[in-house]
Amino acid sequence: MSKNTVSDRFRKVDVDEYDENKFVDEEDGGENQLGPDEAEVDSLIRSGNLMGALQAVLKNPPINTKNQNVKERAEGLVLKVLSSFKTSDIEKAVQSLDKTGVDLLMKYIYRGFEKPSDNSSAILLQWHEKALSAGGVGSIVRVLTARKTV
Amino acid sequence: MSYHSFLLEPISCHAWNKDRTQIALCPNNHEVHIYKKDGNNWNKIHVLKEHNGQVTGIDWAPESNRIVTCGTDRNAYVWTLKGDVWKPTLVILRINRAARCVKWSPKENKFAVGSGSRLISVCYFEQDNDWWVCKHIKKPIRSTILCLDWHPNNVLLAAGSCDFKCRIFSAYIKEVEEKPAPTPWGSKMPFGEVMFESTGTAGWVHGVCFSDSGNRVAWASHDSTVAVAEGGKTAVCTSLTSETLPLLCVTFITENSLVAAGHDCYPVLFVYDSNKAALSFGGKLDIPKQSAQKGMSARERFQNLDKKATTDTKEAVLESVHKNSISQISILNGGKAQCAKFCTTGMDGGMTIWDVKTLESAMKDLKIV
Numbered sequence: 075m076s077k078n079t080v081s082d083r084f085r086k087v088d089v090d091e092y093d094e095n096k097f098v099d100e101e102d103g104g105e106n107q108l109g110p111d112e113a114e115v116d117s118l119i120r121s122g123n124l125m126g127a128l129q130a131v132l133k134n135p136p137i138n139t140k141n142q143n144v145k146e147r148a149e150g151l152v153l154k155v156l157s158s159f160k161t162s163d164i165e166k167a168v169q170s171l172d173k174t175g176v177d178l179l180m181k182y183i184y185r186g187f188e189k190p191s192d193n194s195s196a197i198l199l200q201w202h203e204k205a206l207s208a209g210g211v212g213s214i215v216r217v218l219t220a221r222k223t224v
Numbered sequence: 225m226s227y228h229s230f231l232l233e234p235i236s237c238h239a240w241n242k243d244r245t246q247i248a249l250c251p252n253n254h255e256v257h258i259y260k261k262d263g264n265n266w267n268k269i270h271v272l273k274e275h276n277g278q279v280t281g282i283d284w285a286p287e288s289n290r291i292v293t294c295g296t297d298r299n300a301y302v303w304t305l306k307g308d309v310w311k312p313t314l315v316i317l318r319i320n321r322a323a324r325c326v327k328w329s330p331k332e333n334k335f336a337v338g339s340g341s342r343l344i345s346v347c348y349f350e351q352d353n354d355w356w357v358c359k360h361i362k363k364p365i366r367s368t369i370l371c372l373d374w375h376p377n378n379v380l381l382a383a384g385s386c387d388f389k390c391r392i393f394s395a396y397i398k399e400v401e402e403k404p405a406p407t408p409w410g411s412k413m414p415f416g417e418v419m420f421e422s423t424g425t426a427g428w429v430h431g432v433c434f435s436d437s438g439n440r441v442a443w444a445s446h447d448s449t450v451a452v453a454e455g456g457k458t459a460v461c462t463s464l465t466s467e468t469l470p471l472l473c474v475t476f477i478t479e480n481s482l483v484a485a486g487h488d489c490y491p492v493l494f495v496y497d498s499n500k501a502a503l504s505f506g507g508k509l510d511i512p513k514q515s516a517q518k519g520m521s522a523r524e525r526f527q528n529l530d531k532k533a534t535t536d537t538k539e540a541v542l543e544s545v546h547k548n549s550i551s552q553i554s555i556l557n558g559g560k561a562q563c564a565k566f567c568t569t570g571m572d573g574g575m576t577i578w579d580v581k582t583l584e585s586a587m588k589d590l591k592i593v
Contacts (some may be wrong), residue, residue, distance in 0.1 A: 095342070097366055097387065173465055207561075210467025212448035218426040219447040 099221055109136040109148035119158055128167050131155045132178050137222045145185075145224060152182045157197050168204045176209040180217050181224045225582060227545050228266060230259070231573035236279060237552060238569045239329045242286035244556050248272075249569065256293055258310075274301050280338070288332045294323035300337050300347070301357060314541035317345045325371050331378045333400045338369030344383055346395045346415075349458040349464035361393050371431050371473075375438040379404040379413055382441050384429030390443040390451075392420040408439050408455030418488045420459050425451065431473040431484070431553075436561035440496070444471035444484050452482070452496050452503055464494065464503040473553045477563035477580065483509065485550035485568055489542055491578065495593060505515045505591075509583055511542045548572035 090096060111132045118127035131152050136144045159167060171179060183205065186198045205213065217223070231251045238249040246269070248258045256279055258270040277297030284291050291310065294300040298319050301312040317323060321340030328335045335349045337358075342365050347358040367386035374381055374395075381395040393592045394413035396404060409419040420441070422429075427446030434441050448470050451463035471486035479499070485491040493506030548571035556577065558564040569575045584592060 095366075168386055177465070211469055212465060212467040215446070216426070216449045216465065221426060 234571035296322035
């Protein structure tokens with residue numbers, strides 16, 4: 075009763091940091107992952123080969139790297155490719171991807187939702203609908219459970 | 225396929241006796257209820273009250289007729305039937321977190337308990353002291369053990385854990401058994417040795433199961449994948465990403481077929497082809513009721529559009545037998561080699577018995593190899 079209970083700073087201490095048995099993710103060498111090739115993707119977009127641009131931008135995903143810049147650059151590039159598609163072509167593009175491609179696309183879509191800009195959410199929602207019919211709710215579960223993501 | 229609704233609360237775990245006339249289950253509280261089948265009814269004949277926390281695992285040894293239960297109160301009890309009453313014996317597990325799952329070994333001289341203390345307690349009966357003693361398997365487990373399954377040789381134990389790995393450990397206790405013969409998983413099996421560790425899974429491993437021969441192990445994880453590993457010089461691992469919600473429990477029904485069930489409320493069949501080392505989706509194992517399609521009036525259509533922004537006439541009602549996630553699956557007849565009947569219990573408090581022959585004939589294209 076006579077203790078000083080005014081300060082509540084102790085509530086903001088992150089107890090898990092001091093746990094000696096804390097789970098630490100395995101370190102995978104991610105230094106070499108640079109994300110999709112910007113020049114290649116740009117040239118494919120300009121030449122109108124959007125399917126090719128989609129395949130190219132989904133190569134080399136920066137999953138293991140801790141460098142946030144690389145991840146942001148990759149996300150921006152993916153968004154550029156997704157926005158340049160016509161609505162009617164989206165379904166065909168998603169069909170051309172294999173299972174891992176659809177999972178990766180879902181990861182990028184959710185990353186894109188995190189930082190919405192002008193029209194991005196609407197475009198991403200259209201892509202989300204088509205990717206969902208291809209990958210099912212399982213692909214969304216994999217976005218949520220992945221510890222190393224784009 | 226028969227469905228029986230026991231309770232309104234989830235069934236946390238269940239176990240059958242040897243002749244499948246009695247079922248022991250935990251109705252999401254500190255007790256274990258034993259029901260006996262009487263024609264078409266189930267009558268509650270025993271209530272086992274000893275745990276101070278929710279009972280998370282029950283296993284009934286068919287030959288010796290003993291029940292082992294474990295709970296969130298960090299204890300396990302071995303129950304023996306004396307006359308008409310079940311008498312408990314406390315087992316000191318030496319864990320400081322909740323116990324999550326328990327399984328008798330095939331010879332019923334040991335049982336293993338998985339817990340949140342990041343270890344597995346392997347318990348055996350010491351005749352001299354008339355007491356259950358336990359040994360711990362700690363390394364290299366880094367999180368809660370969610371599920372366990374024993375290999376038919378009574379020594380190897382598969383464990384699925386929250387650190388995203390499925391491992392096979394040796395639980396060889398020299399006091400109760402002789403040295404085991406070599407298996408495809410390895411020949412040297414000292415206690416606690418890791419014979420196999422999975423890679424590549426990204427979610428918590430909810431369910432694990434050895435095949436009847438013990439040469440294959442399957443596990444279901446939270447990233448909506450199912451994987452099968454086959455023992456050998458180098459273990460061959462194949463996994464299948466599914467389009468459904470995560471599966472919580474998995475079991476072999478023949479050497480090549482698996483049945484798994486989970487948050488989607490219906491069991492699914494998977495087929496493993498060892499020549500191609502490929503796992504494929506076999507089919508949904510639920511016979512949906514054909515509901516009458518009634519036409520929608522214009523007013524209803526407009527209401528739907530206003531409320532749900534869709535003119536879809538599908539009602540938001542689950543068509544499966546279970547109305548909530550299925551949490552446990554157990555084989556009733558035929559063993560893991562030629563299963564004829566299996567049983568599922570779930571969070572809807574119901575228990576369904578599935579007949580494999582009926583399913584095979586009801587679903588065309590369903591082949592159980």
